[in-house]
Amino acid sequence: MKKIAPKHYAQALSRISGEPDLGAVLDNFLNLVRKNGQLSGLGEVLSEYERLALEKKEGIAADLSVAVSENKLKISELAKQIKIPGIEKFKITARDDKDLLAGFKLRVKDILIDASVKKKITDLKKILT
Numbered sequence: 001m002k003k004i005a006p007k008h009y010a011q012a013l014s015r016i017s018g019e020p021d022l023g024a025v026l027d028n029f030l031n032l033v034r035k036n037g038q039l040s041g042l043g044e045v046l047s048e049y050e051r052l053a054l055e056k057k058e059g060i061a062a063d064l065s066v067a068v069s070e071n072k073l074k075i076s077e078l079a080k081q082i083k084i085p086g087i088e089k090f091k092i093t094a095r096d097d098k099d100l101l102a103g104f105k106l107r108v109k110d111i112l113i114d115a116s117v118k119k120k121i122t123d124l125k126k127i128l129t
Contacts, residue, residue: 010048
């Protein structure tokens with residue numbers, strides 16, 4: 001039998017946490033973990049569950065790099081309107097990036113949105129050579 005990752009157990013817990021008969025659901029959940037011989041990993045499952053709950057409450061951390069400091073607030077407001085599948089909301093931390101000519105980069109988990117002029121120039125060079 002394939003071992004189930006703590007992350008997947010935590011996601012399951014997160015989905016069922018609003019169930020009306022939570023006690024019975026948790027009993028079934030613990031029986032499944034026990035049946036799969038993974039009780040020793042329950043601490044890791046709970047840590048992952050807490051991380052998921054915090055992300056759901058506060059939003060996923062996002063890193064915003066901007067070329068010009070004055071644009072930070074404006075770009076942060078625009079970035080909040082970006083829709084990323086599977087991510088309801090994110091908390092943006094903005095910083096200056098002296099390597100950017102203009103534009104911005106937004107990283108949310110393993111997703112990078114690169115709207116920088118530097119990236120556009122690099123893409124054009126690839127097309128023209």
